[in-house]
Amino acid sequence: MKKRAVHMVGNWKMNQTLEEISHFFIEMSKMKMELKCKAWIAPQAIHISILKEIAFTTGSIQIGAQNCSEHEAGAFTGEISALGLADLGVEFVIVGHSERRTLYGESNELLNKKVLLAMKHGLKVIYCVGESLAERESNQTFNIIETQLSVGLKNIPVELAHLLMIAYEPVWAIGTGKSATAAEAEEAHAFIRSKLTTNAEQTIILYGGSVKPDNIDSLLCNENIDGALIGGASLKAQDFRALCSSGSTAMM
Numbered sequence: 001m002k003k004r005a006v007h008m009v010g011n012w013k014m015n016q017t018l019e020e021i022s023h024f025f026i027e028m029s030k031m032k033m034e035l036k037c038k039a040w041i042a043p044q045a046i047h048i049s050i051l052k053e054i055a056f057t058t059g060s061i062q063i064g065a066q067n068c069s070e071h072e073a074g075a076f077t078g079e080i081s082a083l084g085l086a087d088l089g090v091e092f093v094i095v096g097h098s099e100r101r102t103l104y105g106e107s108n109e110l111l112n113k114k115v116l117l118a119m120k121h122g123l124k125v126i127y128c129v130g131e132s133l134a135e136r137e138s139n140q141t142f143n144i145i146e147t148q149l150s151v152g153l154k155n156i157p158v159e160l161a162h163l164l165m166i167a168y169e170p171v172w173a174i175g176t177g178k179s180a181t182a183a184e185a186e187e188a189h190a191f192i193r194s195k196l197t198t199n200a201e202q203t204i205i206l207y208g209g210s211v212k213p214d215n216i217d218s219l220l221c222n223e224n225i226d227g228a229l230i231g232g233a234s235l236k237a238q239d240f241r242a243l244c245s246s247g248s249t250a251m252m
């Protein structure tokens, strides 16, 4: 089975000092020749320019953002503009991470505005969906995902659909050390793909939730899992390298 391009995407959240970043890239550069999959990192917004510069020099990693505003421009203190990200040459933006949904109350309707604005400026969008533990236990998983998709991805122009990527991240698996099983993840990914009305076969669908070097291979074996969105394990170069190595092997 030929895999869609495998993507390993690190979400660094509000972590990493300049010294840690420098160390990370020195370690990562050691595997440059083996890298066949896409290796992407979303650092804190304040570090995007620095990482863009380092990534340009090392040549193997693309840089993205963890969030963007739903507003085009103006008096929105502290916000991150999609146009500003595009201006910097940023590759992608994560929209709707469960921490944004739960800690900052971002609704599917609000996220839809972010998705459309980011795409308008040519950014690839990693749109996150996933159910909480209570929702899974009450058999709501597929309803929840369906609503997140239908509202959050409303009105995407057909000509911009190629910019969409999706991350299935069950909330109960994020940062808990308890990953979904490969079968649970594949079931959700197949469901998500079945709901996409444009570009369904080509759309990259990532799994996120306690991905580590020791569980990535079993996830990547599945037809609808095209890579991973990785929190904790992406902070350590050794782990991220191992994940990228698995991603590269899955593409051969």
Ligand code: PEP
Pocket (backbone or CB within 6 Å): 011, 169, 173, 174, 175, 176, 177, 208, 209, 210, 211, 229, 230, 231, 232, 233
């Ligand atoms: C995430 O934050 O998107 C994530 C999946 O975190 P972790 O890999 O640490 O579970």
